[in-house]
Amino acid sequence: MEYMGNKEYWDERFKQRNDKPLSPEGVLIDNINCFKKGSVLDIACGDGRNALFFLENGFKITGVDFSLNALERLKRFAEKSNHSIETRQIDLSKPSGLKDIGIFDNIVINHYRLSEENLVDIESHISDDGILFISGFGYKHKVDERIRKQDLIQPMDIEMLKKSFQLIKYIEDDSKRGFLVTYILKKKSSEFKTT
Numbered sequence: 001m002e003y004m005g006n007k008e009y010w011d012e013r014f015k016q017r018n019d020k021p022l023s024p025e026g027v028l029i030d031n032i033n034c035f036k037k038g039s040v041l042d043i044a045c046g047d048g049r050n051a052l053f054f055l056e057n058g059f060k061i062t063g064v065d066f067s068l069n070a071l072e073r074l075k076r077f078a079e080k081s082n083h084s085i086e087t088r089q090i091d092l093s094k095p096s097g098l099k100d101i102g103i104f105d106n107i108v109i110n111h112y113r114l115s116e117e118n119l120v121d122i123e124s125h126i127s128d129d130g131i132l133f134i135s136g137f138g139y140k141h142k143v144d145e146r147i148r149k150q151d152l153i154q155p156m157d158i159e160m161l162k163k164s165f166q167l168i169k170y171i172e173d174d175s176k177r178g179f180l181v182t183y184i185l186k187k188k189s190s191e192f193k194t195t
């Protein structure tokens with residue numbers, strides 16, 4: 001129950017962290033050129049290691065998470081480097097959690113598995129030719145009491161998206177950290193969508 005869904009666990013975990021953001025995700029740094037210039041919605045952003053990286057690279061960021069401690073840290077880090085950032089406290093386990101969030105040029109979901117209900121609706125929050133970046137523990141990762149089977153990104157998650165998105169890059173990394181997958185998808189222009 002710890003890895004996703006337990007707000008007290010995450011609030012406490014962010015409270016325990018020192019006053020420095022962690023390094024951004026390596027695979028995101030390596031693929032920064034794939035993103036469309038403009039805005040980024042960082043879903044389950046935590047205290048913002050990736051959001052801060054996007055800010056430094058000229059993107060406009062909105063971060064959502066259910067942990068206020070995480071969002072406050074992110075705002076503090078952004079202010080320290082003279083950036084402004086939009087944050088929203090949202091419980092993503094709610095099917096309509098992202099309903100009023102708006103439309104972005106890019107959406108990043110790093111180390112969080114979005115529910116099926118929210119995932120099928122993600123296309124309505126991304127502009128044409130916008131980028132959806134999904135990365136985290138994949139279907140072959142060894143599960144334990146912290147990371148459960150339902151937390152693992154499954155190929156069928158991506159299959160569901162193919163009507164509205166084109167897969168432009170798939171990266172697998174089977175290393176000490178575990179079995180990690182990254183999918184970079186581009187939203188099809190409305191005229192090219194398949195039914």
Ligand SMILES: C[S@@+](CC[C@H](N)C(=O)[O-])C[C@H]1O[C@@H](n2cnc3c(N)ncnc32)[C@H](O)[C@@H]1O
Pocket residue numbers: 003004005006010011025043044045046047048049050064065066067070090091092093109110111112
């Ligand atoms: C493994 S961390 C990843 C944080 C960030 N994306 C990163 O890559 O550093 C998982 C994040 O999901 C958030 N989270 C877990 N369950 C959530 C939920 N139901 N609604 C919103 N955020 C949630 C946690 O607060 C935490 O920030």
